[in-house]
Amino acid sequence: MFKKWLKVFSQCDLFKGINPEELNLVFNCLKPKVSNYEKNDWVAVAGEKFTGLGVVLAGEVVVVKENAAGNRVIIAVNTPGEMFGEMAAFSGEGVWPVSVTARTACTVMFLPAGKIVGNCEMLCASHRLLVTNLLEIVSHKALMLHRKVEYLAIKSLRGKISTFLLENYKKMGKPTFLLPLKRNELADFLNVSRPSLSREMCRLRDEGVIDFHRESIKIREVNALRNMAE
Amino acid sequence: MFKKWLKVFSQCDLFKGINPEELNLVFNCLKPKVSNYEKNDWVAVAGEKFTGLGVVLAGEVVVVKENAAGNRVIIAVNTPGEMFGEMAAFSGEGVWPVSVTARTACTVMFLPAGKIVGNCEMLCASHRLLVTNLLEIVSHKALMLHRKVEYLAIKSLRGKISTFLLENYKKMGKPTFLLPLKRNELADFLNVSRPSLSREMCRLRDEGVIDFHRESIKIREVNALRNMAE
DNA sequence: CAAAATCGGTAACCAGGGTTACCAAAATAC
DNA sequence: GTATTTTGGTAACCCTGGTTACCGATTTTG
Structure with missing residues (x-):
C-alpha cells in the first residue's frame, strides 16, 4: 500500500535509518491516513482539531499563518518528503496553529500523534527510532528559532x-x-x-x-x- | 542512590508518569552522572563538548549566553527539577550553546543524550516515556519561541x-x-x-x-x- | 495607619532608521 | 554585441519610538 512512496520516504528525515521492511511494520502500527487533495483544497484549517503530523507524499502544500489582522502569511511551501505540524503534534495543543492548503493537487499522509508517542504493543525498534528522529527534528527547529529570536x-x-x-x-x-x-x-x-x-x-x-x-x-x-x- | 531526590523527580516534567520503581530502572539504564558544584563553579562552558541533558537536583544554576560582544546575558535561573540543554541535546550539535554556572552550591544530574535516544537493550517502557516526555517539552518550547518570533x-x-x-x-x-x-x-x-x-x-x-x-x-x-x- | 515601594501616565527632546527616488556597476539574457 | 535585470550605494526627508524626568495613584510593608 505504501510501496509507491518508498522513494519519498527514503529522503525524509523523519524515517532516517528505517529500512523499507521496518517501515511497513511502523505503518501497520500507526495506521496513517493518506488523503488526496485538489489544487486549492484545505488540507488543514487553523483552529480546527489537530489531525496528525502531516507528510507530503506528492504535490505541494502551502503552510500559512493568519495573523491577528486576518492577513495570510506564507510560512513555508512543502514538497514531497517534507513535514508540517511537527511542533503542534506533541506540544499538547489540540488544534492546528496554522492552515495548510494544496498549492497543486497533492497527496498527504497524516501520522496520528497519539499513536506515535502512545504505547505500541509491539514496541518495535523502528517505532522507537521514529520518535527519536522526531525529537531531533524538533530540537533542531527550536535551536533555529532561538537563534532567530536573538537577532530579532x-x-x-x-x-x-x-x-x-x-x-x-x-x-x-x-x-x-x-x-x-x-x-x-x-x-x-x-x-x-x-x-x-x-x-x-x-x-x-x-x-x-x-x-x-x-x-x-x-x-x-x-x-x-x-x-x-x- | 537516587532515593533522596525522589521529591525533585516527582515535580519534574521530564519524569512525568514514571513511578519511583520504574525510575530506578531508567537510571540503571542511563547511568546518569551526578555532580556537586560550589557557588560560582562552571557547570558547563559554551563551546565545550556537550556532557548531557542537565537536571538541577539541589541549589540553583544560571544559564548564560555570551553574545558576540562577549557580554553575558542571563537566559534563565534554574531551580531543582528544572532542566537545561534539552534543545542542544538532540539537535546533533556536539557542544554547549550556552554556559551554566552555579548560583549557589548545587547538585546537577547529567543524562547522556546518546543513551536516552540510543538502543536500550531492555527497551523499558519508562525509558520510552522519557523520550516522549522530552519530545513534548521540546515541542512546547519550540512553539513558544515561534510565538515570540512572530511578535518580535x-x-x-x-x-x-x-x-x-x-x-x-x-x-x-x-x-x-x-x-x-x-x-x-x-x-x-x-x-x-x-x-x-x-x-x-x-x-x-x-x-x-x-x-x-x-x-x-x-x-x-x-x-x-x-x-x-x- | 504612615512610610515606602511599585505602577503607570505624561511631556520634551532627539536620534535611529524607514521611505523614496535615483544612479552606477555587475550579471544575465537575447 | 547590446539590452535588460539585478544588485547595491547614496541622499533628503521625516516619523516612530527611546530616553529622561516628574508626578500622582495604588499597593505593600511594618
Missing part, C-alpha cells in the same frame, strides 16, 4: 550587523570572507530595510571598522565590532 | 499592541477583559520601552479604538485594531 531582539542596526559579522567571522576563522547573503537577503534576515543596511555598513567602513566590496568583506577592528554588538 | 518581527509598536490585544480578545472571547501582564512586563514582552507603550496605548484610547483603566481593557473597534495589526 537586538534593537540597533549596528548591533545586528556587528553580531552577524562576528558570528560569521567566528565560523570562517579568518577576518576576510564572503558574505553568505546578498544585501536584500541580509536586510530581510536582520529585519531591517535594505537602504538602511547599506548606509550603516558604509558608515562602519568610513570609521575603519570593516572594509568590503560587494560580497567580500574584511573585518579590520574586531574589538570595535564587539563593542557594538549588543 | 512586527515592526511598529501599534502593530505589536494590536496583535497582543487581538490575541487576548480571541482567547477571552469578550471585548472587555483583564490584561495578563503589567505595563512593564508587557513592554518587555513586546520588546519596547515602557513609556512608549504607555504613550501609544493612550493614543489608541484617544482615537476611540480601545478603552482601559489599569489592567482592565475594553476593545471598542475590533476592525480598526485588525487593520493596525501587521
Whole structure:
C-alpha cells in the first residue's frame, strides 16, 4: 500500500535509518491516513482539531499563518518528503496553529500523534527510532528559532550587523570572507530595510571598522565590532 | 542512590508518569552522572563538548549566553527539577550553546543524550516515556519561541499592541477583559520601552479604538485594531 | 495607619532608521 | 554585441519610538 512512496520516504528525515521492511511494520502500527487533495483544497484549517503530523507524499502544500489582522502569511511551501505540524503534534495543543492548503493537487499522509508517542504493543525498534528522529527534528527547529529570536531582539542596526559579522567571522576563522547573503537577503534576515543596511555598513567602513566590496568583506577592528554588538 | 531526590523527580516534567520503581530502572539504564558544584563553579562552558541533558537536583544554576560582544546575558535561573540543554541535546550539535554556572552550591544530574535516544537493550517502557516526555517539552518550547518570533518581527509598536490585544480578545472571547501582564512586563514582552507603550496605548484610547483603566481593557473597534495589526 | 515601594501616565527632546527616488556597476539574457 | 535585470550605494526627508524626568495613584510593608 505504501510501496509507491518508498522513494519519498527514503529522503525524509523523519524515517532516517528505517529500512523499507521496518517501515511497513511502523505503518501497520500507526495506521496513517493518506488523503488526496485538489489544487486549492484545505488540507488543514487553523483552529480546527489537530489531525496528525502531516507528510507530503506528492504535490505541494502551502503552510500559512493568519495573523491577528486576518492577513495570510506564507510560512513555508512543502514538497514531497517534507513535514508540517511537527511542533503542534506533541506540544499538547489540540488544534492546528496554522492552515495548510494544496498549492497543486497533492497527496498527504497524516501520522496520528497519539499513536506515535502512545504505547505500541509491539514496541518495535523502528517505532522507537521514529520518535527519536522526531525529537531531533524538533530540537533542531527550536535551536533555529532561538537563534532567530536573538537577532530579532537586538534593537540597533549596528548591533545586528556587528553580531552577524562576528558570528560569521567566528565560523570562517579568518577576518576576510564572503558574505553568505546578498544585501536584500541580509536586510530581510536582520529585519531591517535594505537602504538602511547599506548606509550603516558604509558608515562602519568610513570609521575603519570593516572594509568590503560587494560580497567580500574584511573585518579590520574586531574589538570595535564587539563593542557594538549588543 | 537516587532515593533522596525522589521529591525533585516527582515535580519534574521530564519524569512525568514514571513511578519511583520504574525510575530506578531508567537510571540503571542511563547511568546518569551526578555532580556537586560550589557557588560560582562552571557547570558547563559554551563551546565545550556537550556532557548531557542537565537536571538541577539541589541549589540553583544560571544559564548564560555570551553574545558576540562577549557580554553575558542571563537566559534563565534554574531551580531543582528544572532542566537545561534539552534543545542542544538532540539537535546533533556536539557542544554547549550556552554556559551554566552555579548560583549557589548545587547538585546537577547529567543524562547522556546518546543513551536516552540510543538502543536500550531492555527497551523499558519508562525509558520510552522519557523520550516522549522530552519530545513534548521540546515541542512546547519550540512553539513558544515561534510565538515570540512572530511578535518580535512586527515592526511598529501599534502593530505589536494590536496583535497582543487581538490575541487576548480571541482567547477571552469578550471585548472587555483583564490584561495578563503589567505595563512593564508587557513592554518587555513586546520588546519596547515602557513609556512608549504607555504613550501609544493612550493614543489608541484617544482615537476611540480601545478603552482601559489599569489592567482592565475594553476593545471598542475590533476592525480598526485588525487593520493596525501587521 | 504612615512610610515606602511599585505602577503607570505624561511631556520634551532627539536620534535611529524607514521611505523614496535615483544612479552606477555587475550579471544575465537575447 | 547590446539590452535588460539585478544588485547595491547614496541622499533628503521625516516619523516612530527611546530616553529622561516628574508626578500622582495604588499597593505593600511594618
